[in-house]
Amino acid sequence: MLKTAGVVMIIAACSGLGFRQALLYNRRIKECEQISRAVQFLLGEIRFHHLPLEEAMGRAGMVEKGAFAAFLKRLAGRLSGRDGGRFYELWQEELAGYLKESLLGGEAELLYYLGQQLGQFDLEAQLENLSRFLEQWRMQTEELKRQEEKKGRLYRYLGVFAGFFLAILLM
Amino acid sequence: MSREEEVTRILAVGLRRILEKSAIDFAGMEEIRLRVDQPFMVVCGGKKNFVSDTGEFCPGEEAHRVTLSEIGETVDYISSYSRYAFEEKIRQGFLTIQGGHRVGLCGRTVAEDGRVRTISPITFLNIRIARQIPGCGRRVAPLLWERGQLCDTLILSPPGLGKTTLLRDIIRLLSDGTGGQACMVGVVDERSELAACCQGIPQNDLGSRTDVLDGCPKAEGMMMLVRTMAPQVIAVDEVGSEEDCRAMEYVMNCGCRIIATAHASSLEELGLRPVFGRWLSERRFGRYVLIEREREEIFYRVCGKDGLTLWRGRRNEKC
Numbered sequence: 001m002l003k004t005a006g007v008v009m010i011i012a013a014c015s016g017l018g019f020r021q022a023l024l025y026n027r028r029i030k031e032c033e034q035i036s037r038a039v040q041f042l043l044g045e046i047r048f049h050h051l052p053l054e055e056a057m058g059r060a061g062m063v064e065k066g067a068f069a070a071f072l073k074r075l076a077g078r079l080s081g082r083d084g085g086r087f088y089e090l091w092q093e094e095l096a097g098y099l100k101e102s103l104l105g106g107e108a109e110l111l112y113y114l115g116q117q118l119g120q121f122d123l124e125a126q127l128e129n130l131s132r133f134l135e136q137w138r139m140q141t142e143e144l145k146r147q148e149e150k151k152g153r154l155y156r157y158l159g160v161f162a163g164f165f166l167a168i169l170l171m
Numbered sequence: 172m173s174r175e176e177e178v179t180r181i182l183a184v185g186l187r188r189i190l191e192k193s194a195i196d197f198a199g200m201e202e203i204r205l206r207v208d209q210p211f212m213v214v215c216g217g218k219k220n221f222v223s224d225t226g227e228f229c230p231g232e233e234a235h236r237v238t239l240s241e242i243g244e245t246v247d248y249i250s251s252y253s254r255y256a257f258e259e260k261i262r263q264g265f266l267t268i269q270g271g272h273r274v275g276l277c278g279r280t281v282a283e284d285g286r287v288r289t290i291s292p293i294t295f296l297n298i299r300i301a302r303q304i305p306g307c308g309r310r311v312a313p314l315l316w317e318r319g320q321l322c323d324t325l326i327l328s329p330p331g332l333g334k335t336t337l338l339r340d341i342i343r344l345l346s347d348g349t350g351g352q353a354c355m356v357g358v359v360d361e362r363s364e365l366a367a368c369c370q371g372i373p374q375n376d377l378g379s380r381t382d383v384l385d386g387c388p389k390a391e392g393m394m395m396l397v398r399t400m401a402p403q404v405i406a407v408d409e410v411g412s413e414e415d416c417r418a419m420e421y422v423m424n425c426g427c428r429i430i431a432t433a434h435a436s437s438l439e440e441l442g443l444r445p446v447f448g449r450w451l452s453e454r455r456f457g458r459y460v461l462i463e464r465e466r467e468e469i470f471y472r473v474c475g476k477d478g479l480t481l482w483r484g485r486r487n488e489k490c
Contacts, residue, residue, distance in 0.1 A: 052251035079252055084184040084244070087252040122289070123255040 007171065011163035018159015022152035028103040029148060032141040034066035035111075036134060042072075043130040046123070053087070053119055054079040071098040091115035107140045177270035178203070178300055183244035186211065189235055193226025200300055201331065205242055207294040210234030217467055239294065246293050249274055254289075262287050271301040271367030271375060301335065301364055303375055307486050308340035313350040314473045314482055315341070315430075315458050321354065321404060322457025322476075323423055326432040327441060332462040333469060333486070334432040335364050335408050339375060341430060342406050346378025354428075356381045357402030359392030365408055390418035397425050404428045416446040423455070437461065438478050451478075462486075 038060050045056035054076050061073025075094045079087070092115060099108055110133060117129040172180075175197045179187050182203070195213060202214035210221040210231045221234035249266050250257050260266045264287075266274045277295035281288045315324050326341075328334050342365065343349075346356045360366050360383055366373035368385040377383065382400045384392045389407050396402050405422050407415070410431045422429050435441040438459060442448045450456060454476040461472040469486040 046255070050256050052253035052256040054251045054253070082180050082248045086244075086247065119252045119254065121255065122258050126255040 003171070007167040010167045010170065011160070014163030014166060015156075015159045018155045018157070018162070021155040021159070022148070024103060025144070025148040025152050025155075028105070029141060029144050031066065031068070031103055032107065032137065032144060034064065035068045036137050036141065038064040038066075038068050038072060039114075039130060039134055039137070043127065043134065046130070047127055050123065067098060067101055071095065087119045088115050091118070107137070107144075110136055110140065172269070174270060174300070174302065177268065178272055178298060181245060181248040181268055181274075181298070183241040183248075185241055186235075186237070186245070189222060189224060189226050191226075193222065195220075195222070195226070195228075202300065203296075203298040205237045205245065205296040205298075207239050207242055208236055211237050217464065239292070242294060242296060243292070245296060246276075249296075258289065261290055261293075264290065265362065267363040267367075269367070269369055269374070271364045273299045273301065273362060273364055275299065299331070301367065303339060304333075304336050304486075305340065305343070305376070307333075308337050308344055309350060310482070310484055311337065311460055311471055311473055312341050312344040315460075316351050317457060319352075321345070321351070321428045323428055323455065324430045324458040324460060325441075325447075325456045326430070326460045326462070327435045327438070328432075328462035329436045330434060332464055334462060337460065337462065337471070337486075338406060338408055338430065338432050339365050339377065342381060343376055343378040345404055345430075346380040353380055354403040355401065356404045356406055357396035357400050357427075358383045358406045359387055359389050359396065360385050360408070361387060361389050361392065362408065365406070390414040393418040393422050397422055397427060402427055404430060406430045408432050409434070411444075413446065416450075436463075438474065 041060040041064055042056050045051045045059055049056075051059070057072040057079070058076035061069045061076055063069075064072075071094055075090060078090050078094065092112065095111055095115065102108070114129070114133045117133075118126070120126075179190055182190070186205070189211065195215065199215045200213055201216070204212040204214065206212075211234055213220055213222055220228040221231050223229040223233050224235045246254075249268055254261060257266050261276060264276050266276065268274060275297035276290055276293050278290045278293040280290050315322055326334050326338055342356050342358060345351065345354045347353060356378065358365055358377060358381055360368065363385055365375065366377050366383045366385060367375045368383060371385060373383055382396070382402065384396060387395070389410060390412070393405055393407065396405055405427050407419075407429070408431070410416065410419060410433055419429055419431065433441065433447065435444070435447075438451065438461070442451045457476050459474040459478070461474065463470045463472060470483060471486055472483040473481045475481050
């Protein structure tokens with residue numbers, strides 16, 4: 001009886017690990033989609049209302065959901081404080097804080113690059129930079145989805161089979 | 172937020188600290204001038220003073236030298252880190268910050284097809300502190316009426332004597348009906364100095380019967396107001412271009428009264444300008460209000476359509 005319970009627990013634990021790993025991919029994709037929506041909102045506010053970053057980010061932070069929206073809201077607060085530092089320095093500092101909690105991997109580089117471009121040049125260049133970012137971000141998200149499809153399945157199977165393998169080995 | 176905070180928060184942190192240390196009376200401050208590698212200057216009561224690192228008035232050679240990075244930081248704050256959002260204003264050489272304070276910009280202009288595209292880098296700033304002097308137009312406003320009719324009025328002075336301040340107060344008085352009949356006033360506030368709108372909400376008191384078109388080009392704004400808001404009076408600040416004059420002519424022929432300001436130190440000087448010269452000879456305006464500085468005091472002179480003085484008096488700031 002005890003043996004059976006142990007076997008079940010091992011299989012369940014290993015499967016859980018596999019599913020969790022697959023779920024992380026899923027959450028990462030969701031986070032990417034949230035970022036995309038927030039930047040899209042930012043683009044709209046700048047294109048239509050010609051809002052400065054501080055206001056556009058504040059609004060995006062209020063309307064959108066998730067950790068990235070909270071990051072935008074925090075950054076908007078710091079910009080309105082006018083307590084020293086250039087835009088990119090503040091962006092870097094806040095982004096570093098956000099990435100500590102985030103699931104993003106290599107795609108975070110694009111966010112640093114976006115920060116370098118914001119607030120510079122004229123409206124046309126601003127909109128172009130944001131559109132380019134959104135296009136690159138969309139490609140990254142597509143790639144993540146493809147990976148999730150492949151690796152997600154792999155993690156789940158691997159978890160379940162590893163559980164069975166361990167259980168057989170221990171019996 | 173106080174007037175002082177509105178202005179100091181847009182200064183680079185280093186300059187802000189200097190002003191915080193200083194005992195300079197902000198109430199008397201008219202301008203803050205930043206010029207790259209030149210002494211930090213504030214203008215109080217028409218006097219130009221250099222300010223040292225410790226915040227005291229001092230000779231030029233002991234004053235704090237303004238750096239390019241301080242000007243860059245200040246421009247970042249003024250433009251909310253978003254120069255793209257103020258492209259058109261930068262092209263025109265000024266920005267208006269919260270509270271209606273105007274910041275004049277100079278530096279290297281980038282021209283395209285003979286027109287200024289932008290200023291980059293910006294290396295000279297003139298922050299002009301706007302203030303409301305409620306009641307400063309109380310003696311002038313009743314004189315703008317003749318036989319129960321408000322006259323088309325032009326307020327004239329060289330820069331920095333308070334045309335906008337007087338216009339703002341006259342708008343408020345007309346709108347509230349103080350010293351005359353209350354009027355529906357439409358304001359085209361292209362530079363956001365009259366109403367100092369923040370997200371479309373006026374921060375300055377322009378009276379209870381005033382509609383404001385904020386940030387709108389004057390000529391277009393005047394037409395829009397006539398067509399949409401049925402104003403009795405239209406008020407505009409700093410008219411001068413041919414387009415503005417055409418729009419003013421249209422307004423005056425629509426049964427609306429106009430109250431405007433323009434740069435000129437006398438009626439003779441105004442007469443030298445093409446359209447104004449013609450209007451002057453045609454007696455198009457019923458009243459001219461001239462603002463004059465005499466021994467650091469400001470005087471208002473109200474003239475009739477023939478240019479004869481009807482009244483002259485000191486601006487009473489405690490009206």
